[in-house]
Amino acid sequence: MNMNFDVYQGETLIYSTDAPAHQVALREGEGVAEHGSAAILSPEAWAALQAASQAQADAPKSATRAQGKAALIQAGYWQGVLAFVASIGDETQRALAEVALHDTQEWQRSSPFLNAAAAGLGITDEQLDALFVAAREIQL
DSSP: OOEEEEEETTEEEEEESSSOGGGTSOOTTSSEEEETTEEEEOHHHHHHHHHHHHHHHHSOSEEEHHHHHHHHHHHTOHHHHHHHHHTOOSHHHHHHHHHHHHTOSEEETTOHHHHHHHHHTTOOHHHHHHHHHHHHHOOO
16 A cells, blocks of 8 residues: 655644555544545554554564464454354365365465455454464464
8 A cells, every 4th residue: 555644733644545544544533634535643643553553563474373273262263263164155265265274384464364264253453463473472
């Protein structure tokens, strides 16, 4: 995503050339005022956005399958993941999902299946990053 930033009278103007800035910034009422395809962030909102961006950049990009499963079990998501896979109607796609879930040695944060399953379970990007952090700390 192409983003541009300007500072004006102590506030940061964030705007994107390919998506509304409010989709990547913070919500109205959290120090953000929408202005067309741009958002004006208060200094506090700008700091929160920078902290969230740093947290995402710091999150692990992979975990072993065992660590990932353990993190999902500890977070209470494991049964939901199994139900999600079982609900895939297309036999080929369901089989590929089972391979991704049970046979890969390492789970990648960028995995299309992983991100689809997370979205299907209502897991946000921040929660998914937190799961990867938790997974990497698990010693089995």
